Amino acid sequence: MLLAQIILQGLPEAIPVNPIARWTWVFPVVESIHICGFTLLVGTAAILDLRLLGLCFRQLSISQVAKNLSPWINMGILIQLITGAYLFSGDPREYVQIAAFRTKMLLLLLALIFHFTVIRKATAAAQDSASLAWRRPAAVVSLGLWVSVLLAGLWIGNL
Amino acid sequence: MSFLSFCQWLGQTPLSVWLREAAYPFPILIIIHVMSIALFGGVVVIGNLRVLGKTMRNVPVSQVIGQFRTWKWVAFAILLISGTLIAVSDPMEYRDNIMFWISLGVLLVAGLNAAIFRYGIYRSVAAWDEAAVAPASARRWAGVSLFLWIALIFAGRATAFF
Numbered sequence: 001m002l003l004a005q006i007i008l009q010g011l012p013e014a015i016p017v018n019p020i021a022r023w024t025w026v027f028p029v030v031e032s033i034h035i036c037g038f039t040l041l042v043g044t045a046a047i048l049d050l051r052l053l054g055l056c057f058r059q060l061s062i063s064q065v066a067k068n069l070s071p072w073i074n075m076g077i078l079i080q081l082i083t084g085a086y087l088f089s090g091d092p093r094e095y096v097q098i099a100a101f102r103t104k105m106l107l108l109l110l111a112l113i114f115h116f117t118v119i120r121k122a123t124a125a126a127q128d129s130a131s132l133a134w135r136r137p138a139a140v141v142s143l144g145l146w147v148s149v150l151l152a153g154l155w156i157g158n159l
Numbered sequence: 160m161s162f163l164s165f166c167q168w169l170g171q172t173p174l175s176v177w178l179r180e181a182a183y184p185f186p187i188l189i190i191i192h193v194m195s196i197a198l199f200g201g202v203v204v205i206g207n208l209r210v211l212g213k214t215m216r217n218v219p220v221s222q223v224i225g226q227f228r229t230w231k232w233v234a235f236a237i238l239l240i241s242g243t244l245i246a247v248s249d250p251m252e253y254r255d256n257i258m259f260w261i262s263l264g265v266l267l268v269a270g271l272n273a274a275i276f277r278y279g280i281y282r283s284v285a286a287w288d289e290a291a292v293a294p295a296s297a298r299r300w301a302g303v304s305l306f307l308w309i310a311l312i313f314a315g316r317a318t319a320f321f
């Protein structure tokens with residue numbers, strides 16, 4: 001893949017002074033925070049999707065559920081981007097060559113774009129009384145994207 | 160039969176050998192285990208955050224907790240079954256793994272903490288159901304609960320490291 005080759009040229013070797021490359025215990029500790037982060041992110045994002053599907057919190061309007069959950073979804077995204085970038089810094093040259101890693105980054109990008117465009121629009125207050133026709137399939141796509149990011153992440157670990 | 164000979168016997172059962180040596184069962188077990196963590200953890204986090212008054216403040220506490228009760232128990236059952244099968248895949252290995260036993264200990268304490276909440280302060284939930292922020296004793300429980308489930312994730316991940 002050409003893009004990966006270009007990125008590869010610009011990446012530094014693993015830096016020996018980086019704690020994650022230096023001590024073996026740093027990786028599982030940061031990864032544990034990464035697991036807590038995805039529990040928060042996927043858990044709360046999934047609840048919002050389930051509300052769009054009418055499977056929970058039906059006594060609240062969709063926009064109210066979104067307003068309640070958004071700070072936690074955003075915090076989950078922030079934790080994941082920070083810990084994920086740090087895990088990546090341990091050996092960037094190695095990661096960009098792993099198919100699972102590239103797949104995950106692509107899926108992550110799609111999930112984030114979908115969340116901040118389609119899902120944000122679907123859960124806006126202006127939509128509360130509108131038809132759910134396009135919003136239900138959007139929720140299914142969103143759920144599928146988050147779960148596939150998670151699966152691709154596990155795939156990295158298994159290689 | 161001593162615990163050592165039990166582990167040796169368990170490690171030689173066809174199920175254990177299959178889980179350990181076949182290519183697919185173990186990664187699939189890990190996937191199921193992690194997915195159930197996300198499901199269970201998400202439900203637990205929302206319940207605890209509601210008690211702490213950090214989300215869904217206009218929904219009664221019992222409704223936020225009751226909303227996902229079935230899902231919570233389904234996720235917990237999958238979590239326990241997949242975790243047990245991971246242990247069965249290599250009993251001799253986990254028998255000597257200190258983090259495995261610490262994980263079990265943390266799980267036990269987290270379970271006790273949840274039971275104390277359920278049969279303690281939560282019995283009077285009707286009195287503070289509508290409150291934006293639950294009473295201090297309930298909030299303390301929620302904080303401890305969040306801490307313990309996070310500790311369990313750390314201990315579980317460390318089990319694979321040791």
